[in-house]
Amino acid sequence: MPTGKVRFYDAEKGFGFISEDSGADVFLHANALPEGITTLKKGVRVEFGIVEGRKGAQALSVKVLDPVQSVAANKSAQNRRTPEELVVIIEDVVQLLDGVGEGYRAGRRPDRKLASTVARALRGLADELEK
Known part of the structure; x- marks a missing residue:
C-alpha cells in the first residue's frame, strides 16, 4: 500500500489531498477516513489504497500511521x-x-x-x- 503525508484536509468541506512519498498528489474524501476520525492535520503520515476516479487518483481505506503531535x-x-x-x-x-x-x-x-x-x-x- 502506498504511504504519504496529508498535504491539507478541510473537515468542513470533507476533503483534502495526500502527497504520496513518490511525489504525486492523491484526492482524499471524508468517506476514506478511518472510523471515528473526522479530520486530519497537515503532515500526518498515512497509508492508503488508490483508485482512479473521474478526476484522477483517489485515496481509499486511509490508515493513520503516526499522528503529528502539537x-x-x-x-x-x-x-x-x-x-x-x-x-x-x-x-x-x-x-x-x-x-x-x-x-x-x-x-x-x-x-x-x-x-x-x-x-x-x-x-x-x-x-x-x-x-
Whole structure:
C-alpha cells in the first residue's frame, strides 16, 4: 500500500489531498477516513489504497500511521494544574460571577476594573480546562 503525508484536509468541506512519498498528489474524501476520525492535520503520515476516479487518483481505506503531535498541546499538558488547584480557581470564578450577577440584578454594570478581572479569570479558566 502506498504511504504519504496529508498535504491539507478541510473537515468542513470533507476533503483534502495526500502527497504520496513518490511525489504525486492523491484526492482524499471524508468517506476514506478511518472510523471515528473526522479530520486530519497537515503532515500526518498515512497509508492508503488508490483508485482512479473521474478526476484522477483517489485515496481509499486511509490508515493513520503516526499522528503529528502539537507542540502547544504537549507543553500545555506538562503545565496542567491538579484537580485540587482547579477546584479553588473555579470557586473563585463563581464568586466573581455571583458578584457581577448581583450587580446586574440591581441594574448596575460592573466597573471597568472588575469587568477586566472577570474577563481575565474566565479566559484563564477556559485555557486551563482545555489543557
